[in-house]
Amino acid sequence: MAPRNRRIGSVKNELLHKSREGALAAVQIFNNPNITFKAESYVVLMNIAWTYMLHAHYRGQGIEYRYFSMAGSRRRFDKTKHGAHKYWELERCLNEDQCPIDKNAANNLRFLIGLRHEIEHQMTSRIDDLLSARFQACCLNYNEYIKKLFGDSHGIEKHLSFSLQFSTISMDQKDMLAEHPELPANIQSYIKDFDERLTDAEFSNPQYAYRILFVPKTANSKGQADRVIEFVKSDSPLADSINKEYAVIKETERTKYLPKQIVELIKQDGYSAFKMHHHTQLWQAHDAKNSSKGYGTMVAGKYWHWYSKWLDIVRKHCAENIGLYS
Incomplete structure (x- = not known):
């Protein structure tokens, strides 16, 4: 070498x-x-x-x-x-x-x-x-x-x-x-x-955060593997029974807003002239429904909901253009 x-x-x-x-x-x-x-x-x-x-x-x-x-x-x-x-x-x-x-x-x-x-x-x-x-x-x-x-x-x-x-x-x-x-x-x-x-x-994605549900398990017969943790496939009968029999602690969902809720919140902030068409023009200008940007998500396959991250963008826009919306 x-x-x-x-x-x-x-x-x-x-x-x-x-x-x-x-x-x-x-x-x-x-x-x-x-x-x-x-x-x-x-x-x-x-x-x-x-x-x-x-x-x-x-x-x-x-x-x-x-x-x-x-x-x-x-x-x-x-x-x-x-x-x-x-x-x-x-x-x-x-x-x-x-x-x-x-x-x-x-x-x-x-x-x-x-x-x-x-x-x-x-x-x-x-x-x-x-x-x-x-x-x-x-x-x-x-x-x-x-x-x-x-x-x-x-x-x-x-x-x-x-x-x-x-x-x-x-x-x-x-x-x-x-x-x-x-x-x-x-x-x-x-x-x-x-x-x-x-x-x-x-x-x-589990590569971002690996979350596991633990439930007590009793061996059914002698000679079974005596492991504290056992992994099962999500689509297996055992996993299905776990989902039915145990209460699962779910992580808190991120807050979601419908477009009309965004407009109402902005009006409550004092921007009374802010209308739905202003909101539509703003998200179109930002390409905000591009899922890669993380501003919102589609719910039930047809209703778009916005995250707090987008609400912050709207508030910033209104603060920078206070003369248009007050």
Whole structure:
């Protein structure tokens, strides 16, 4: 093997090693009952793990993942004040045209990147359980991609097992899904804004947030597998019976508005001259019914409903054109 290829392979392997260690450390810390600084540690370490994994991928593909500018025909690499190269952060890795990560897994990572920005300079509370579905999705996505890009031998599932608990999952815990007033306002606002930018399909995708319903199960006879968690197909008879016999705690639906409700709310804001045709002209100008923009959704196959995200756009438009609608 040529020296250059050996050097590329050596750096790639080192990056992969650090990536796997970062992911394992993130999960082990999150599962440690003696640690309360879970979510913050998990988000930072998984951010590093994904960054190193993508650096290893780009290294192997010959894609330059250091920042540089062109000086004529030569590259001039950006460096820190102490002379080290500046490498791409995770968000820049995801923005690369040749990034191998699909949109839904990338949505999950972009959520965690933004969450890290919100929590890195302040203490938070009770977001571990509230956001565990997104943390779980991040783990599964990571394991899927490290095996997909570098081979099954790099998977980390064999190093981890399910966590045991001293407490059961009580019905009282459902309150955390709907009411969490002690959460910092900036975190609540960030979660709401990010989710409303997604389409319904993106929001429900398990690569964005992995949600599981747990129900108690008693073995019917001796010799059956004694597993705490058992996965069943959604269209199986067992899944159908679960849906009928157990009350499922559903996540809070995003608020939806009919067009006439949007107009009424805007009028209540003091813009009495705002009419339905103004609203129609506005959404047409924004191509707002394009599902990829996440402004609303079709209900029952024929009724379009708008999300709060669109209501904010309408309010901003009216505030900027107050003379037309007051």
